Amino acid sequence: xxxxxxxxxxxxxxxxxxxxxxxxxxxxxxxxxxxxxxxxxxxxxxxxxxxxxxxxxxxxxxxxxxxxxxxxxxxxxxxxxxxxxxxxxxxxxx
Amino acid sequence: xxxxxxxxxxxxxxxxxxxxxxxxxxxxxxxxxxxxxxxxxxxxxxxxxxxxxxxxxxxxxxxxxxxxxxxxxxxxxxxxxxxxxxxxxxxxxxxxxxxxxxxxxxxxxxxxxxxxxxxxxxxxxxxxxxxxxxxxxxxxxxxxxxxxxxxxxxxxxxxxxxxxxxxxxxxxxxxxxxxxxxxxxxxxxxxxxxxxxxxxxxxxxxxxxxxxxxxxxxxxxxxxxxxxxxxxxxxxxxxxxxxxxxxxxxxxxxxxxxxxxxxxxxxxxxxxxxxxxxxxxxxxxxxxxxxxxxxxxxxxxxxxxxxxxxxxxxxxxxxxxxxxxxxxxxxx
Numbered sequence: 328x329x330x331x332x333x334x335x336x337x338x339x340x341x342x343x344x345x346x347x348x349x350x351x352x353x354x355x356x357x358x359x360x361x362x363x364x365x366x367x368x369x370x371x372x373x374x375x376x377x378x379x380x381x382x383x384x385x386x387x388x389x390x391x392x393x394x395x396x397x398x399x400x401x402x403x404x405x406x407x408x409x410x411x412x413x414x415x416x417x418x419x420x421x
Numbered sequence: 422x423x424x425x426x427x428x429x430x431x432x433x434x435x436x437x438x439x440x441x442x443x444x445x446x447x448x449x450x451x452x453x454x455x456x457x458x459x460x461x462x463x464x465x466x467x468x469x470x471x472x473x474x475x476x477x478x479x480x481x482x483x484x485x486x487x488x489x490x491x492x493x494x495x496x497x498x499x500x501x502x503x504x505x506x507x508x509x510x511x512x513x514x515x516x517x518x519x520x521x522x523x524x525x526x527x528x529x530x531x532x533x534x535x536x537x538x539x540x541x542x543x544x545x546x547x548x549x550x551x552x553x554x555x556x557x558x559x560x561x562x563x564x565x566x567x568x569x570x571x572x573x574x575x576x577x578x579x580x581x582x583x584x585x586x587x588x589x590x591x592x593x594x595x596x597x598x599x600x601x602x603x604x605x606x607x608x609x610x611x612x613x614x615x616x617x618x619x620x621x622x623x624x625x626x627x628x629x630x631x632x633x634x635x636x637x638x639x640x641x642x643x644x645x646x647x648x649x650x651x652x653x654x655x656x657x658x659x660x661x662x663x664x665x666x667x668x669x670x671x672x673x674x675x676x677x678x679x680x681x682x683x684x685x686x687x688x689x690x691x692x693x694x695x696x697x698x699x700x701x702x703x704x705x706x707x708x709x710x711x712x713x714x715x716x717x718x719x720x721x722x723x724x725x726x727x728x729x730x731x732x733x734x735x736x737x738x739x740x741x742x743x744x745x746x747x748x749x750x751x752x753x
Contacts, residue, residue: 394574
């Protein structure tokens, strides 16, 4: 899978996460979701939703996300930390 | 000339409202193409045709609510002459005209929720009133299935990854070959065996309610394809659009409440089916393996069956076969 064209900012990550989650839970007000809130619990996602989230995010950001890393995407902050560790984001907290 | 009818999407559907035509008279149409959008208790669905031909006449106009089985249009075969009669008046006698849903205002959504609730209530009450359910359960070692799925997913790209639920569904379908009457329908005081195993997967909707999604000919599909279908259909059931064929013709239902963290689920049979298979959550449990007690991943598989159609012995053999397939996921 090709890598992203440029380093992602915290805002890019949040936008991609929100856009992907909106496809899965269109009724949720994602602006209200805290960076540290557990997305799965907050949005009542099941394992099918979680896989769709990983697929959607990988596509949106053009990165490969290993299944075993899915647990690290539990919160918005977790998504950002994970992508930063992979060298895909510029520094800074979301 | 063939009539195109208001489809039935299960025992709990009595009527549907035509929302829009996607084809007009004179247009060619192919098997599998959508001809109309229909509003049901399960939301707006795309209805496909099952033969090639040319749309001849539209018999019902948008906004019209008609009972299941009512002719909506006529379709002629290629080369067949068009019908001589003029097109029927829209909103013909005997049909009730309702406002077509535009967008989906909050009240329409609340109304749909209420209708879905009533449809579920009717189907489940009928099931418990008419079907003498009996229940069986077995605890199955799930270590092999969990390890197999994780191992495969380590190397597969995201869009091809496996769901443990696909292994459950496939085990339930494969086991039918050993007890074929599980895949039957109860009609006229007898069980009619159905040739293909179409698993109905119970999927909860966001905000309440549920739908039974149809996974066709499950025994003949790979776990990759099944997982993709489950993800696609679940996503569209929860926040998109389904096709009529994706809600019709299931022959045996599987319900899996695993994610909710419960140990076991005892299902209510979806008439006219004769059984429903349940899977609880996969958890670490003490199991006796080779004479020793070990802590291992396990899942409780249950079966609710119709005692008119089959007996405990055969139902037990079926559930045992499900357990065996579940423990050999690579064979599945």
